[in-house]
Amino acid sequence: MVNPSEVFKEALGLFPGGVNSPVRAMKHLPTPIIVKRAEGAYLYTIDGGRLIDYCMGFGPLILGHRHPAVLEAVREALNDGWLYGALTEREVELAKKITSNTKSIEMIRFVNTGTEAVMNAVRLARGFTGRKYIVKFEGNYHGAFDYVLVKAGSGAATWGVPTSAGILEEATKYTLVVPYNDAEALERVFREYGSEIALLLVEPIAGNYGLIIPDQVFIKATRELTERYGALLLFDEVITGFRVGLSGAQGMFNIKPDLTTLGKIIGGGFPIGAFGGRRDVMGMVTPQGPVYNAGTFNAHPISVAAGLATLRVIEGGGVYEVANGAAERVAKAIEDSASRNGFDVVVKQMASMFQFYFKRGDVRTPSDVRASDEKLYLAFHREALNRGVYFTPSQYEVNFTSAAHTRDIVEETIRVIEESFKALRANKPT
Numbered sequence: 001m002v003n004p005s006e007v008f009k010e011a012l013g014l015f016p017g018g019v020n021s022p023v024r025a026m027k028h029l030p031t032p033i034i035v036k037r038a039e040g041a042y043l044y045t046i047d048g049g050r051l052i053d054y055c056m057g058f059g060p061l062i063l064g065h066r067h068p069a070v071l072e073a074v075r076e077a078l079n080d081g082w083l084y085g086a087l088t089e090r091e092v093e094l095a096k097k098i099t100s101n102t103k104s105i106e107m108i109r110f111v112n113t114g115t116e117a118v119m120n121a122v123r124l125a126r127g128f129t130g131r132k133y134i135v136k137f138e139g140n141y142h143g144a145f146d147y148v149l150v151k152a153g154s155g156a157a158t159w160g161v162p163t164s165a166g167i168l169e170e171a172t173k174y175t176l177v178v179p180y181n182d183a184e185a186l187e188r189v190f191r192e193y194g195s196e197i198a199l200l201l202v203e204p205i206a207g208n209y210g211l212i213i214p215d216q217v218f219i220k221a222t223r224e225l226t227e228r229y230g231a232l233l234l235f236d237e238v239i240t241g242f243r244v245g246l247s248g249a250q251g252m253f254n255i256k257p258d259l260t261t262l263g264k265i266i267g268g269g270f271p272i273g274a275f276g277g278r279r280d281v282m283g284m285v286t287p288q289g290p291v292y293n294a295g296t297f298n299a300h301p302i303s304v305a306a307g308l309a310t311l312r313v314i315e316g317g318g319v320y321e322v323a324n325g326a327a328e329r330v331a332k333a334i335e336d337s338a339s340r341n342g343f344d345v346v347v348k349q350m351a352s353m354f355q356f357y358f359k360r361g362d363v364r365t366p367s368d369v370r371a372s373d374e375k376l377y378l379a380f381h382r383e384a385l386n387r388g389v390y391f392t393p394s395q396y397e398v399n400f401t402s403a404a405h406t407r408d409i410v411e412e413t414i415r416v417i418e419e420s421f422k423a424l425r426a427n428k429p430t
């Protein structure tokens with residue numbers, strides 16, 4: 001049997017923090033989970049453990065791990081070759097699936113990650129409008145690049161570096177940050193800078209500071225204000241695209257942004273990103289227009305094949321019913337178990353995403369999330385992990401369910417939740 005702590009010790013000497021992306025480090029565990037393989041809703045660790053996974057690769061795996069249709073599509077694509085540096089039929093098909101489901105996306109460009117997608121959308125918005133400023137919300141995460149790593153969520157929040165070192169003041173001079181879910185603050189910023197704002201970026205359902213659900217007034221204000229001041233509106237749907245429905249959060253809220261960024265699910269678990277939107281705006285992208293984007297691996301054939309297979313399965317029906325039902329039941333179980341065991345816990349759930357916070361009251365802003373008891377979250381996380389359930393390892397991330405989270409798996413999870421709250425009550429951390 002492999003010893004995880006020895007592997008991690010080696011990793012610590014090789015990778016900063018022992019990992020290749022910060023949330024994988026799991027600051028509350030001496031050794032983070034180290035995975036060997038995965039299947040359905042399960043992760044199998046190198047020391048022989050089996051975990052019910054609610055992290056699901058941080059979002060892409062809405063069908064579960066190693067879905068047979070995706071595996072088959074990837075095998076078929078691999079057989080054909082894996083990199084051409086030329087247009088392929090499959091990418092046209094994937095684009096058609098996206099544009100037919102999301103009406104605001106008239107043209108699209110595939111890149112390799114969500115980070116790249118947003119980075120290009122920012123450049124495009126500035127190129128199109130000729131304006132300098134961008135506006136983002138506190139706690140929203142739009143990838144790991146300079147213009148948007150200001151008061152950011154995700155790993156940046158978990159590790160206490162919401163505004164990264166190494167970023168020039170000059171790079172963020174034109175990034176304005178507004179509190180999430182605060183339509184009045186947004187209006188004030190637009191009143192002051194309106195004519196100079198190129199782009200407003202928003203996570204239409206915020207999934208990088210736990211799960212924060214937008215007020216209707218707030219989300220409507222993003223469209224009204226950008227329209228009024230001639231700025232572009234970007235819905236960053238890297239998480240929510242094809243997760244909360246075939247037309248994403250914009251379909252759910254019936255709002256048509258100018259630009260949308262996608263990633264995660266549209267690559268079926270392989271690296272991908274995309275930015276798309278209004279035809280007149282996208283027409284500015286090279287080679288049609290002067291805003292530069294290029295990439296050796298753009299629309300990578302294997303990612304495209306996996307994404308296409310994933311979207312086909314979703315369109316076939318049944319995925320959202322299972323995944324959303326599982327999230328609802330687990331969320332309810334957390335709420336019930338917490339109160340039975342004397343803990344104040346707020347649970348937020350939407351479609352197949354959920355998160356819980358050890359606090360009283362409600363959670364509707366990043367400061368509400370910060371006000372919750374992170375120590376208790378991590379202690380609960382450890383208890384559940386010891387019993388075979390792997391929730392997302394930070395209160396600043398979100399839990400995901402998939403089509404592989406069957407009734408039996410949810411039942412097992414619910415048992416573990418109850419046992420974990422009991423254990424937590426017995427050994428409350430100080």
Ligand SMILES: Cc1ncc(COP(=O)(O)O)c(C=O)c1O
Binds near residue numbers: 237
């Ligand atoms: C809303 C959002 N935008 C952008 C990104 C960056 O995507 P990637 O990690 O693929 O670069 C993420 C990643 O989690 C995200 O959640």
